[in-house]
Amino acid sequence: MNNPYLPILMRIEKVVIENDARDLKTFDLAFVNESDRQNFQFLPGQFAFLSIPGAGEAPFGIASAPHEPLVKFTVKRVGVFTTALHELEPGATVGMRGPWGNFYPFELMQGKDVVIISGGFSFTTLRATIAHLLLPENRKNYGKITAIYGARSPGELLYKEELKEWEKRSDLELVLCVDRLDGASWPQREGLVPNVLKAVAPKGENAIALVCGPPVMLRYTHPVLEELGFAPENVFLSLENRMKCGIGKCGHCNVGPKYVCKDGPVFSYAQLLNLPPEY
């Protein structure tokens, strides 16, 4: 049996600076060993730990879709590990262990409209979800796909080039919004994600909503989804609790009886209603 604590080796192929403050970077990683590439199977929503000797390890949502050749992570520099990662250049090697956790409910979503709502840099696993759903062999299985994605300012939106491509598509309604303009010219909407959701008003019947964002956005998004007719069992959120082992052993990530690393990180709103009140 494979040791779940043993990282596999990944080489940094490309680093993209995502924002003007340079504290958000996307790392495209290639497998050093072909056998690891073949064994690595995942679905959007899952996460993996990245590690650097001497700097430790930390969990990150997988931002690439399964069909994409490189494994992508978008990382905000906040502390010891993320600062060490931000200092690495293409060619450097890092460890990766995973994929861990569950994924978005792709089976349940079949035949239904899908509404994707994200604020800030949590867009990562939802970016992977959109790329996955847009594959021709998958796209035909879903109804209307609406994605509402907001950032504080235009410069803070992730994956800017790809967003431009997605805006041109007729099989995806992509709605971008920013909290403030900072003097930039911006042809899209200005406003907070919950207000923009209200204005776009996707139908809640026969639809699934996937939501990822900072707690304050989540708090104000739920009532709007309820107004639009989304039942709690059809709304899915991804949690980012602090983690140590990632495999349900250490108890660092638990919320009531649930381990976020093993039972999540994706939970339905109906499940979260039964957990302690911080959720």
Ligand SMILES: Cc1cc2nc3c(=O)[nH]c(=O)nc-3n(C[C@H](O)[C@H](O)[C@H](O)COP(=O)(O)OP(=O)(O)OC[C@H]3O[C@@H](n4cnc5c(N)ncnc54)[C@H](O)[C@@H]3O)c2cc1C
């Ligand atoms: C399932 C999951 C998916 C994640 N996906 C991403 C992602 O795609 N991109 C990304 O940038 N980050 C993501 N994170 C958060 C990321 O794991 C933390 O930012 C990282 O562990 C910080 O490591 P560090 O050593 O740089 O910070 P540290 O030096 O450990 O801490 C720096 C500061 O950040 C705070 N902090 C650290 N971890 C967390 C956390 N989980 N929640 C709240 N505050 C925290 C600390 O309290 C401290 O104030 C995810 C976390 C989880 C659990």
Ligand code: FES
């Ligand atoms: S991180 Fe160890 S039990 Fe979840």
